[in-house]
Amino acid sequence: xxxxxxxxxxxxxxxxxxxxxxxxxxxxxxxxxxxxxxxxxxxxxxxxxxxxxxxxxxxxxxxxxxxxxxxxxxxxxxxxxxxxxxxxxxxxxxxxxxxxxxxxxxxxxxxxxxxxxxxxxxxxxxxxxxxxxxxxxxxxxxxxxxxxxxxxxxxxxxxxxxxxxxxxxxxxxxxxxxxxxxxxxxxxxxxxxxxxxxxxxxxxxxxxxxxxxxxxxxxxxxxxxxxxxxxxxxxxxxxxxxxxxxxxxxxxxxxxxxxxxxxxxxxxxxxxxxxxxxxxxxxxxxxxxxxxxxxxxxxxxxxxxxxx
Amino acid sequence: xxxxxxxxxxxxxxxxxxxxxxxxxxxxxxxxxxxxxxxxxxxxxxxxxxxxxxxxxxxxxxxxxxxxxxxxxxxxxxxxxxxxxxxxxxxxxxxxxxxxxxxxxxxxxxxxxxxxxxxxxxxxxxxxxxxxxxxxxxxxxxxxxxxxxxxxxxxxxxxxxxxxxxxxxxxxxx
Amino acid sequence: xxxxxxxxxxxxxxxxxxxxxxxxxxxxxxxxxxxxxxxxxxxxxxxxxxxxxxxxxxxxxxxxxxxxxxxxxxxxxxxxxxxxxxxxxxxxxxxxxxxxxxxxxxxxxxxxxxxx
Numbered sequence: 089x090x091x092x093x094x095x096x097x098x099x100x101x102x103x104x105x106x107x108x109x110x111x112x113x114x115x116x117x118x119x120x121x122x123x124x125x126x127x128x129x130x131x132x133x134x135x136x137x138x139x140x141x142x143x144x145x146x147x148x149x150x151x152x153x154x155x156x157x158x159x160x161x162x163x164x165x166x167x168x169x170x171x172x173x174x175x176x177x178x179x180x181x182x183x184x185x186x187x188x189x190x191x192x193x194x195x196x197x198x199x200x201x202x203x204x205x206x207x208x209x210x211x212x213x214x215x216x217x218x219x220x221x222x223x224x225x226x227x228x229x230x231x232x233x234x235x236x237x238x239x240x241x242x243x244x245x246x247x248x249x250x251x252x253x254x255x256x257x258x259x260x261x262x263x264x265x266x267x268x269x270x271x272x273x274x275x276x277x278x279x280x281x282x283x284x285x286x287x288x289x290x291x292x293x294x295x296x297x298x299x300x301x302x303x304x305x306x307x308x309x310x311x312x313x314x315x316x317x318x319x320x321x322x323x324x325x326x327x328x329x330x331x332x333x334x335x336x337x338x339x340x341x342x343x344x345x346x347x348x349x350x351x352x353x354x355x356x357x358x359x360x361x362x363x364x365x366x367x368x369x370x371x372x373x374x375x376x377x378x379x380x381x382x383x384x385x386x387x388x389x390x391x392x393x394x395x396x
Numbered sequence: 397x398x399x400x401x402x403x404x405x406x407x408x409x410x411x412x413x414x415x416x417x418x419x420x421x422x423x424x425x426x427x428x429x430x431x432x433x434x435x436x437x438x439x440x441x442x443x444x445x446x447x448x449x450x451x452x453x454x455x456x457x458x459x460x461x462x463x464x465x466x467x468x469x470x471x472x473x474x475x476x477x478x479x480x481x482x483x484x485x486x487x488x489x490x491x492x493x494x495x496x497x498x499x500x501x502x503x504x505x506x507x508x509x510x511x512x513x514x515x516x517x518x519x520x521x522x523x524x525x526x527x528x529x530x531x532x533x534x535x536x537x538x539x540x541x542x543x544x545x546x547x548x549x550x551x552x553x554x555x556x557x558x559x560x561x562x563x564x565x566x567x568x569x570x
Numbered sequence: 571x572x573x574x575x576x577x578x579x580x581x582x583x584x585x586x587x588x589x590x591x592x593x594x595x596x597x598x599x600x601x602x603x604x605x606x607x608x609x610x611x612x613x614x615x616x617x618x619x620x621x622x623x624x625x626x627x628x629x630x631x632x633x634x635x636x637x638x639x640x641x642x643x644x645x646x647x648x649x650x651x652x653x654x655x656x657x658x659x660x661x662x663x664x665x666x667x668x669x670x671x672x673x674x675x676x677x678x679x680x681x682x683x684x685x686x
Contacts, residue, residue: 150546153441154546157545187548258433258435259548261433291548293435296440298450299439299450
C-alpha cells in the first residue's frame with residue numbers, strides 16, 4: 089500500500105487525481121475482453137483508474153497527419169481539452185492514440201502559435217486547452233508508477249510453460265527504446281517465455297493497408313503469423329489495439345484468399361497479467377468476440393491448474 | 397535521443413563545403429535501419445503531400461525489405477549531394493541547386509529521358525507517369541519534411557550535416 | 571508476372587469510398603483522357619472510414635451484437651465514448667465545420683457524401 093500512497097501523492101502534487109483510460113476506436117468495438125482485463129488489473133494494483141468519458145477517435149496520425157497537420161492538431165486537441173477538463177492523467181494503451189496525444193501535446197507546448205490556432209478553433213465549441221495535461225502510455229503507468237516489484241509480488245499464478253511471441257508496434261518505438269523494454273519486462277514478470285524471431289520489429293501493416301494491401305497483409309503480418317504457426321507458440325501478445333485490428337483483418341483475408349487458417353490466439357498483454365494475478369479467463373470473457381478461438385490456451389491453463 | 401530535443405525544422409541558408417566552392421543543405425535526412433519497421437508511412441506521407449494519394453509508389457523516397465537480412469528494411473532517400481550525379485548527367489541541364497541547396501528538377505526543361513535515374517547511385521529520380529518528366533525529392537520546399545514527420549518508429553532523423561556524418565559512422569561501426 | 575489478385579475486403583473498402591463520392595473522378599478521366607486528373611483531398615480508399623468518423627466520431631460502430639459481447643465480458647453495454655455521449659460528437663461536427671475541414675474535403679453533411 090506504500091506504493092499506492094506514493095502514487096496518489098505524486099499525482100496530487102501535479103494537480104491531477106486519477107488516471108483516465110482512453111479507449112479509442114477499436115478497443116470498445118473489437119476487444120471488450122482487453123478493456124475488462126485492463127480495468128481489472130489496474131484496480132487490482134490499487135490505481136485510481138477509470139475510463140475517460142466523451143472520447144472520440146484519437147484522430148489517426150497515419151491518415152490525418154498526412155492530410156493536414158493543423159487539422160490533426162485541432163481534432164486531437166478536443167480530446168486533450170476534454171481530459172484537461174476532467175482533471176485526469178490521460179492513459180493510452182493503443183500506440184496510435186498515444187502518439188497522437190503525446191506529439192500533439194509536445195507540439196502545442198513547444199509552439200505557442202499552434203496552441204493559439206488550436207484554441208481559436210476550439211473556442212467555437214466553447215472549449216479551451218491550456219496544455220496542463222499529462223499523457224502516459226499504459227506501460228509507463230505500470231512500470232514507472234506501479235513498479236515491477238509490485239507487479240511481481242501480485243503474480244499468484246505464474247504462466248511458466250507458456251511460449252509467446254510479442255508485437256509492440258511501431259509508434260511505441262518512436263520516442264526511445266523505453267517502451268519495448270517495459271513491455272518485455274512486464275511480460276517476463278508473468279512468467280511466460282518470450283520467443284525472439286527476426287520479425288518481432290516488423291510493422292503490423294495497418295498503416296500500409298490503404299496503400300498496398302498485398303504487402304500489408306502477406307509480407308508484414310503474414311510472415312509474423314506463419315512464424316507463429318511454425319514455432320507452435322501458445323499466444324501472440326500485443327498491446328496496441330490498432331495492431332489487433334490489423335491482425336484480425338489479416339487472419340480473415342488469409343482464410344478467404346489463400347485458405348490458410350492461423351490458430352495462434354492473439355491476446356492483449358493485460359489478459360496475461362490478469363490471468364497471472366489469479367483471475368479466471370471467464371472473469372473478463374476471454375472466449376467471446378474472437379475470430380481466433382482461445383480454447384487451446386484456456387485448456388492448457390486448466391490442465392496446468394489440474395496438475396497442481 | 398534526437399527526437400526528444402527541440403529540432404531545427406526548416407532549412408536555413410546552405411552551408412559551404414570546405415575546400416570547394418559548392419554549398420549543400422544544412423540539414424539532411426538519415427535512416428536508421430535498426431529502428432525501421434517497414435511501415436512505409438514515409439512513402440505514403442510523401443505520396444500524399446506531392447500527389448494527394450495514399451498509393452505509396454507515388455512517394456519520392458523508397459523503403460525495401462533487406463533481401464540479405466529478413467525483417468530489416470533499407471531506405472533510399474535523396475541526400476542533396478555536394479556534387480550531384482543527376483545534375484552532372486542531365487543532358488538538358490534541367491537539374492539545378494536552388495538557393496537553399498536543394499537539388500531540383502525543372503519541370504519546364506526536363507524531357508523525361510531518365511538519365512538522372514541511371515546516374516544517381518541510389519536511383520532517386522523517377523519518371524512521373526502523368527507528366528512524363530523526372531521527379532525527385534524536393535525536401536518539401538525546405539520546410540519540415542513530411543517523411544520525417546510521418547515516420548512511425550523514429551527511424552528517419554533530420555540532422556545537421558556534421559551530426560549526420562557522425563551518426564552514420566556510428567551506425568556502421570566505423 | 572501476372573497482376574496479383576486484388577484483396578476482396580480492400581476492394582470493398584474502395585467501392586464503399588467511391589459510393590460515398592458524388593462526382594466520380596475516374597469516370598471523368600475516361601471521358602477526357604488528355605485532361606490532367608484532379609485528385610481530391612481525401613483519397614477514395616480513405617473515404618469510407620472518414621465518413622464513419624464524421625458520422626459516429628469513431629472508426630467503428632457499436633451495434634447490437636457488439637453490445638451483447640460487451641455484456642458477456644462484464645462491461646457496460648455501451649462504451650463511455652461518443653457512442654454514448656452524443657454531445658461530444660456534436661461538438662466535433664461543429665469543430666469540423668468551423669475549422670473548414672468538411673469544406674476542404676468536400677463533405678456534404680446533410681447528404682453524408684463527399685462532393686468530389
